Amino acid sequence: MKVSVQKEDFDLSTEVRKISGDPRVGAVASFVGVVREVPMTLEHYAGMTEREIARIVEEARTRWNVMDATVIHRYGELAPTDQIVLVAVASAHRGDAFAACEFIMDYLKTRAPFWKKEHRPEGARWVEARASDDEAAGRWQDRSQKAG
Amino acid sequence: MKLKVLFFAGLREQLGSGGEEIELPAEVTTVAGLRAHLKSRGGAYEKAFADKAAVRIAVNQQMVPPSSGIKPGDEVAFFPPVTGG
Numbered sequence: 001m002k003v004s005v006q007k008e009d010f011d012l013s014t015e016v017r018k019i020s021g022d023p024r025v026g027a028v029a030s031f032v033g034v035v036r037e038v039p040m041t042l043e044h045y046a047g048m049t050e051r052e053i054a055r056i057v058e059e060a061r062t063r064w065n066v067m068d069a070t071v072i073h074r075y076g077e078l079a080p081t082d083q084i085v086l087v088a089v090a091s092a093h094r095g096d097a098f099a100a101c102e103f104i105m106d107y108l109k110t111r112a113p114f115w116k117k118e119h120r121p122e123g124a125r126w127v128e129a130r131a132s133d134d135e136a137a138g139r140w141q142d143r144s145q146k147a148g
Numbered sequence: 149m150k151l152k153v154l155f156f157a158g159l160r161e162q163l164g165s166g167g168e169e170i171e172l173p174a175e176v177t178t179v180a181g182l183r184a185h186l187k188s189r190g191g192a193y194e195k196a197f198a199d200k201a202a203v204r205i206a207v208n209q210q211m212v213p214p215s216s217g218i219k220p221g222d223e224v225a226f227f228p229p230v231t232g233g
Contacts, residue, residue: 113225115231147181
């Protein structure tokens with residue numbers, strides 16, 4: 001498992017290769033978030049961010065077959081088309097890889113202490129949290145209750 | 149009791165402070181009590197802590213509800229709802 005909070009960019013294929021070396025791995029699902037339209041500054045709570053993401057990854061491991069996972073989240077100044085976040089999950093089969101990847105991303109958006117400040121022509125403003133993100137994370141709660 | 153408070157993002161800008169070491173009166177024993185103590189400073193603090201739902205709290209880097217206890221040496225962080233990813 002790898003969790004990294006960094007200023008530097010990352011390379012998707014390098015990271016995927018790193019977690020697909022085990023011959024039992026049959027599927028790697030990955031998600032890359034990209035800065036859309038507006039330049040931004042990403043602030044985070046150093047220390048807590050890494051621990052919170054690690055907790056989310058651990059929770060995914062209790063729900064699905066996760067053989068390895070990598071989460072990279074950038075902070076600092078980012079411009080449109082820059083990569084912000086990578087979640088990659090290696091599993092034996094695609095179902096677990098897809099689900100765990102989406103679960104980690106949904107929880108990351110509502111629990112990892114990052115804050116985006118957009119730099120628009122009319123001035124800088126902090127992005128407000130969206131109810132739809134809470135709903136996206138909440139649906140995993142519903143699923144586990146149904147399954148349980 | 150003495151502990152460390154931290155402020156992030158919009159809250160940090162609103163208060164003009166990233167945090168401080170703070171000496172608390174004996175009756176402050178919970179996160180909610182600490183929040184009320186900060187709010188009682190008035191001015192920007194009064195305004196920033198007026199809307200309880202707008203401020204999230206972590207003690208020693210773990211999110212907690214306002215009823216959580218605090219102890220000397222804790223790191224208590226206040227911040228707006230997160231917007232990463």
